[in-house]
Amino acid sequence: MASDHTRSAILTAAERLYADRGFSDVTLRDIVAEAGVNLAAVNYHFGSKDELIAELFVTRSVQTNRERLRELKAAEEQGGGRAPIEVILRALVGPTLRGCLGPENQRSTAARFMIRASIESVPPIRRIKNREIDHLRKFAGAMRRALPERSDVDIYWGLNFALAMAHHTIRESERLTKLSEGKCDLDDVEDVVARVVSVATMALTAGKAETKAAPRVAAR
Amino acid sequence: MASDHTRSAILTAAERLYADRGFSDVTLRDIVAEAGVNLAAVNYHFGSKDELIAELFVTRSVQTNRERLRELKAAEEQGGGRAPIEVILRALVGPTLRGCLGPENQRSTAARFMIRASIESVPPIRRIKNREIDHLRKFAGAMRRALPERSDVDIYWGLNFALAMAHHTIRESERLTKLSEGKCDLDDVEDVVARVVSVATMALTAGKAETKAAPRVAAR
DNA sequence: GATAGTTTCATACAACTGTTTGAATTGCAA
DNA sequence: TTGCAATTCAAACAGTTGTATGAAACTATC
Incomplete structure (x- = not known):
């Protein structure tokens, strides 16, 4: 040692x-x-080389997950075991987005590494990500408590879409900047978080009061 | 020859x-x-090897893009140059989702190849994807015509989120199935398309009539 | 200050990679 | 059939990769 x-x-x-x-x-x-x-x-x-990569990824990954759970637990305790869905979603995507986005010149090595890991997806990292399911289940549970009248299927789809927006935005941030000719400001992380949380909340609560069936847009 | x-x-x-x-x-x-x-x-x-991979990807990729544009053009012509936002979004994500999802046992080689390309993202494929921006701009244009009172920024974010949900669902379909213990049926492609289109539409139209400023969920 | 355990080092290993070569073969046209 | 180009083939090439080895250097304990 x-x-x-x-x-x-x-x-x-x-x-x-x-x-x-x-x-x-x-x-x-x-x-x-x-x-x-x-x-x-x-x-x-x-x-081995793979174990080196795995250690790098695990280190950063548990940091993010710890932060996520800290925010989630704080929110649920404050609400007496039931947190607002927006706050749960914010705990889910906030730490990830904050860890990867922000002004490029002051972006940490850790942040850039996690972006790479998100883009390239090499075997040792994929193996670790596959063990992340238990972690996500905790969020699914909290979301179910926040929206008890919502079906499990809708909860999982909402969770999936929230992660989708966060990760895709990180992975394709460069392309979005180019496509929008700089109009979409990815350095304003809190704005990005707010947008993702807002859309994910809508996905999970739309038509909530009226009926349990998920509302759909009619095809054609 | x-x-x-x-x-x-x-x-x-x-x-x-x-x-x-x-x-x-x-x-x-x-x-x-x-x-x-x-x-x-x-x-x-x-x-070279890379040119072989590029040819494989381009072939499948132009098929999808052609289908996308076909649906988009048909919709805009039918609406006299302005199509409903749901139909535009459906033209954007429908062909991709239909090309990659569906019952696993009857999933084509091409479909499985495109899923791989989405997961691994090898250099020659990344290069091709970077040239996809012009294609996406056509959809941004159509979306702007469908929602003229919406700001460009909101349009681009809506486009980004729609693609995010589609691609992430394809890439992580296995994990979503496991997480939801099979409750989310990824074989029902049209249901997936409807869900993505529905959420993306909400993202783009929420608070539309009231104010031009994008509605946000209050932080905390 | 000798000893045992840890860490560093130069070097070799063994395997695999995409690519090239130049000769053989094939197919078609004159 | 002859000639010429396109194609196929076995073989080698040149470089890179992660890993293993065994000796050397270091460190701390007694």
Whole structure:
């Protein structure tokens, strides 16, 4: 153990390089050169390249999930076990969006890394994401408590759409900026959060008071 | 030219293998073995591996885009140059969803290939997707005509969210099925289309008559 | 200050990758 | 049939990759 110097130098260098150039064209040799350590150090400290990537992703990923659950728990406690749907959705997408968007020049390495991870989806990261279901179930539960008259199917679809808007906006932020010729301001993170939460709330509450059946737009 | 036998055998084999096993662990040697042709044939007929992948993706991609524009044009002509927003959105997300979802056992190779392309996002495909902006602009234009009192920013955000819901649902269909324990039926494609169109329409029309400013959910 | 355990290092390994080569084969036209 | 171009083929190429090895350097304990 002693000093983690080499180990953390690898983590720092790897996160920076992956963030800047993507997973597919950064090799272990690039990483150890950047970190100023020996090639064998990666396998010595992490076991394999994939385990290094996994550790990078897990670290950032649990940070986001912890923040999500913190916001969720705070909201439910304040409401006596039942939080408003908007606040639940904000706890779901807020931390993710705040962690990845914002003014580009002050965007952290961690943020850029998570964007990469969202775009490229390399095997070790995909494996971790697949274990995220239990985490999402907690939000599904809270949403069900917030909207008890809503069917499970609608809850899951609402959850799916909320995540869809958040992740797609992160992943395609560059394209949206170009398409809108800069009119959509992705640096105003709180505005993005508000938009996603607003639409997701509508998706989950539309026609709520009237009938349990989900309202649909008539085809043609 | 003569008979495209070798060329099309490569295309067929490559699409099938990429669809089944993903881009990252299918090599040219796998493809030529499956196609029953010589290794050098790929470079002879396509120039490089990336150009082969690009051709596969472009073929399917223009099919979808053509279908999209066909539906859009039909709708606008029928409405005298102005189509209902629901129909425009349906033309945008319908072909994509229909091309990728549906009962798994009868899902075509092309469909499975496009799902892969959506998940893995390999360089040659990313390059092609970046040229899709002009195509999307046509939809932005139609949407602006359908909702003239709506700001450009809101139009672009609505377009972004519609695509987000469609693509994320395709990409994460397996996870949504697992999360909802099968309650969300992704085989009922027209139901999925209706849900996406419904939510996107709400996103674009909420608070429409009252004020031009986009309605927001209050923070906290 | 010798010893045991940890960490670093240069180097080699073994396998796999996409691509190229140049000769053989094929198919078509004169 | 002859000639020429297009196509196929086996083989090699050149480079890269992640990983393993075994010796050297370091560190802390006794």
